[in-house]
Amino acid sequence: MIPSSSVPASVILAIETATTCGSLALVAQDRCLGEYSLNSSATHSRSLLSGVHWLLSQCQISWPQIGAIAVGLGPGSFTGLRIALSTAKGLCMASDKPLIGVPTLTGLASQFPFSPLPICPVIDARKKEIYTALYRCNSQGVPEQITKAMVIPPERLQEFITTPTLLVGDGLPLYGKMLKDLLGDSALLAPPEVCFARGAAIGSAAWHLFRKGSFLDPATAVPLYVRSSDAELQFGEKKGAKRDKTENTA
Numbered sequence: 001m002i003p004s005s006s007v008p009a010s011v012i013l014a015i016e017t018a019t020t021c022g023s024l025a026l027v028a029q030d031r032c033l034g035e036y037s038l039n040s041s042a043t044h045s046r047s048l049l050s051g052v053h054w055l056l057s058q059c060q061i062s063w064p065q066i067g068a069i070a071v072g073l074g075p076g077s078f079t080g081l082r083i084a085l086s087t088a089k090g091l092c093m094a095s096d097k098p099l100i101g102v103p104t105l106t107g108l109a110s111q112f113p114f115s116p117l118p119i120c121p122v123i124d125a126r127k128k129e130i131y132t133a134l135y136r137c138n139s140q141g142v143p144e145q146i147t148k149a150m151v152i153p154p155e156r157l158q159e160f161i162t163t164p165t166l167l168v169g170d171g172l173p174l175y176g177k178m179l180k181d182l183l184g185d186s187a188l189l190a191p192p193e194v195c196f197a198r199g200a201a202i203g204s205a206a207w208h209l210f211r212k213g214s215f216l217d218p219a220t221a222v223p224l225y226v227r228s229s230d231a232e233l234q235f236g237e238k239k240g241a242k243r244d245k246t247e248n249t250a
Contacts, residue, residue: 010028010029010065010066010067011026011027011028011033011061011065011066011067012026012027012028012066012067012068012069012070012100012203012206012207012210013025013026013052013056013066013068013069013070013091013203014026014027014069014070014071014072014199014200014202014203014206015048015052015069015070015071015072015084015087015088015199015202016071016072016084016104016107016197016198016199016201016202017048017072017076017077017080017081017083017084018072018073018074018075018076018077018080018081018084018104018123018197019076019077019080019104019123019124019170019196019197020039020077020080020170021037021038021039021170021196021197022037022038022039022047022048022051022080023035023036023037023038023196023197023198023199023200023202024036024037024048024051024052024055024199025055025198025199025200025202025203026055026056026059026061026203027200027203027204027206027207029207032200032203032204033059033061034055034058034059035055035198035199035200036051036054036055036199037196037198037199038051039196045083045087048083048084048087049087052091063095066095066097067097067098067210068097068098068099068100068206068210068215069088069091069092069095069097069098069099069100070088070099070100070101070102070202070203070205070206070209070210071084071085071087071088071099071100071101071102071202072084072102072103072104072107072197072199072202073085073101073102073103073104073221073223073224074103074104074131074223074224074225074226075103075104075105075123075125075131075149075151075223075224075225075226075227076104076123076131076197078223078225081223081224081225082223085221085222085223088218089218089219089221092218093218098210098215099215099216099217099218099221100206100209100210100214100215100216101216101221102202102205102206102209103145103149103224104121104123104131104197104202104224105121105123105131105132105133105135105145105149106135106143106145106205107197107198107201107202107205108121108123108168108169108197108201109121109135109143109168110142110143110201110204110205111168111190111194111198111201112137112143112166112168112190113137113141113142113143114137114141115137115166117164117165117166117188118134118135118136118146118161118163118165118166119134119135119136119137119143119165119166119168120132120133120134120135120157120160120161120165120166120167120168121133121135121167121168121169122154122157122167122168122169122170122171122172122175122179123169123170123171123197124169124170124171124174125151125171125227128153128154129151129152129153129154129227130151130152130153130154130157130169130171130175131149131150131151131171131226131227132149132150132151132152132157132169132171133145133146133147133148133149133150134146134147134160134161134165140208142205142208143205147160149224149226150226151226151227154171154175154178154179155178155182157179157182157183158182158183161183161186161187162186163186164185164186164188165183165186165187165188166188166190167179167187167188167189167190168189168190168194168195169190169195169197170195170196170197172189172190172192172195173192173195176189
């Protein structure tokens with residue numbers, strides 16, 4: 001339990017549910033005050049708000065001490081992203097706190113400040129694909145994205161990784177061995193204990209945006225899906241089939 005006298009006046013509440021591991025954290029500028037993570041097949045909506053309440057209580061932090069609410073924007077599970085963002089929006093509107101959005105890939109990369117190597121987050125996207133992007137840390141230790149976020153088969157990473165690169169994310173238990181075989185010495189795999197999307201990492205990355213006053217509008221903020229949903233793909237297929245049928249009968 002943290003003595004109230006040592007709790008900073010401004011704390012970021014971070015929410016990350018882009019993957020099967022839901023994670024919450026309270027982060028001050030110089031440290032993580034508390035973190036709650038749960039790897040579960042159950043929907044995150046069942047434990048998210050109760051987890052926020054528990055974390056605030058355990059850290060003895062009240063809502064006036066919360067300076068902003070940060071949320072992992074994805075990519076990741078479509079359901080998980082909608083749960084996190086809708087919860088964060090509701091909390092922001094109810095408490096009049098600013099909203100900060102952090103890409104989940106950036107959160108994973110931010111666990112390695114001042115890394116001299118490029119960082120490649122790898123998130124399981126199902127359908128034998130991964131969500132990924134490449135990052136490099138700047139002189140302040142902040143990871144900067146050097147490629148766009150992509151959803152690709154994991155073997156395509158050999159097109160982008162040609163020098164020693166640190167790989168991290170929940171895609172490694174599935175594809176780590178294959179990537180090591182493909183990339184050889186260019187693939188350095190992060191240890192399993194840091195390969196899940198953490199609320200503390202989202203909160204840490206959010207601090208740089210908080211200082212710049214870089215906030216999202218809760219009314220218009222949307223997740224970073226990267227991939228179209230199954231419903232959108234099916235709609236596109238039906239629309240294309242209907243157009244072909246119309247052209248053929250014209």
